C-alpha cells in the first residue's frame with residue numbers, strides 16, 4: 001500500500017496526460033492509472049506500408065490558447081503541423097456529387113447546396129430576434145436563423161464531422177457554446193462573427209488562431225512527448241478492475257496489474273475516463289447520484305484508414321467531404337489526410353479516412369467485418385468516382401463510445417457532478433463528459449483540472 005501519492009489520475013488519454021504534465025511541472029506527486037497497455041486513449045498513430053494513419057482523431061483546431069501554450073511548452077519534442085492551406089476546401093455531398101462549402105460571398109450566391117429562398121433569407125439574419133429558450137436544439141436554432149437548407153447541407157454535415165451526432169438533439173449552449181454565444185451576445189451569427197473578428201484581443205487570446213493542426217509524424221508524437229515529459233515511472237499501465245473508495249480524508253484505490261492486486265492511497269482523484277466507466281470505478285456512489293452522469297449518450301463511430309499505393313481517382317486537393325443525413329448514405333464523411341498533411345502516404349499514393357456510424361447509423365459499430373468492408377467499398381467507389389476498388393491497405397477501428405452527445409440532460413449531468421464533488425472533497429470528475437470534446441477542449445480542461453489540484457483556480 002503506497003500512501004504518499006497526492007493525486008491519482010484515472011486514464012492516460014490526452015486529458016489525463018496533460019493534467020499530469022502540469023502537475024509534474026508544479027512538483028506535485030501523482031500517478032496515472034491506465035487500463036490499456038499504452039497511453040494516448042483514442043489518439044493512436046500507426047505506420048504501415050509507407051502510410052502514416054490515425055486510428056482516432058486526425059486533426060484538432062487551435063481554438064483555445066491553452067492548446068497553443070502546450071505546444072510551446074513541448075517545442076523540441078513535438079512539432080505542430082498545420083493543415084496545408086491549399087487543401088482547405090471542405091466538400092459536402094449533395095445529389096450524387098461533392099460540392100465545395102462556400103468560402104466567400106460569390107460562392108455563397110452560386111452554390112447549389114442552399115435554396116434560393118434561404119440565400120435571400122440570410123440577408124435578414126442579423127435582424128432576426130434572438131432566441132429565448134436556453135435548451136433549444138441546434139436544429140431549431142439553425143432553422144430559425146438560417147433556414148432548413150443551411151441546416152441540411154451545412155450544419156448537419158458539420159455536426160457529423162465533429163459529434164457524429166444529431167442536430168435535433170444537441171443543445172448548442174453545451175455542444176457549440178461559441179455559436180450559441182454569438183446569438184446571445186451579439187444577436188446574430190453574421191453580425192456577431194464580424195464584430196468578434198474586429199474586437200481587440202489580448203496577446204493570449206490571439207494564440208487561439210483556430211488553425212487546423214496535427215503534429216509532424218502524426219498525433220501519436222504528441223502522446224509520446226507528453227508520456228516522456230510526465231515520466232513512464234509515474235504511469236501504471238494494464239490496470240484492470242480499478243475501484244476507488246473514500247477513506248478518512250483520503251481515497252483508497254485498488255486494481256489488478258499484471259495479475260497482481262495493487263492498493264494505493266491518494267489525497268485527490270481525477271477521473272478522465274468516459275461516463276460509462278464511472279459506476280464500476282466509484283462503486284460507493286448511490287445509483288441516484290451517479291445515474292444522471294452515466295446516462296450520457298455516446299455516438300459510436302467506425303473509422304477506416306484506406307490506403308492506395310497508386311491513387312486511381314481525381315486529384316485530392318481538399319480536406320475531405322462530409323455527408324448530410326438527408327442524403328441517406330452509410331458514411332458520415334471521407335477525409336483526405338494525405339492531401340492536407342505531409343508524409344502520410346508515399347508519392348502518388350493516397351490515404352483516406354472513412355467514417356461510418358454516428359447516431360444516425362448506430363448499428364454499424366456492431367456490424368461484422370465483411371459488412372463493413374462492403375460498405376467501405378461501396379462508399380469509396382461511388383463517392384470518389386473510382387472504376388474499381390483495389391486499396392493496398394484497409395484498417396478498421398470501432399469505437400462504441402466515440403463521442404459524448406451534449407443533449408438535453410447536460411445540465412442535470414453537470415449538477416450531479418458538482419454535487420458528487422462537493423460531497424467527496426478531493427474527487428474531481430473530468431474527461432470529455434463535460435467541457436467539450438475536441439482536443440483543444442481536452443487540453444483546456446486538463447489545465448483547469450491541474451489548476452484545481454494546485455488550488456490556483458476554483
Ligand SMILES: Cc1cc2nc3c(=O)[nH]c(=O)nc-3n(C[C@H](O)[C@H](O)[C@H](O)COP(=O)(O)OP(=O)(O)OC[C@H]3O[C@@H](n4cnc5c(N)ncnc54)[C@H](O)[C@@H]3O)c2cc1C
Nearest residue numbers: 011013014015034035041042057058059273402437438439
Ligand atoms: C474516432 C474518433 C475521432 C475523433 N476525431 C477528432 C478530431 O478529428 N478532432 C478532435 O479535436 N477530436 C476528435 N475526437 C475527440 C478527441 O479525440 C477526444 O475527445 C479526446 O482525445 C479524448 O481524450 P480523453 O483523454 O478525454 O479520453 P480518452 O482518449 O478516451 O482517454 C481515456 C483513457 O482512460 C482509460 N480508461 C478508461 N476506463 C478506465 C479505467 N476504469 N481505469 C483506467 N483507465 C481507464 C482509457 O483506456 C483511455 O486511455 C475523436 C474521437 C474519436 C473516438
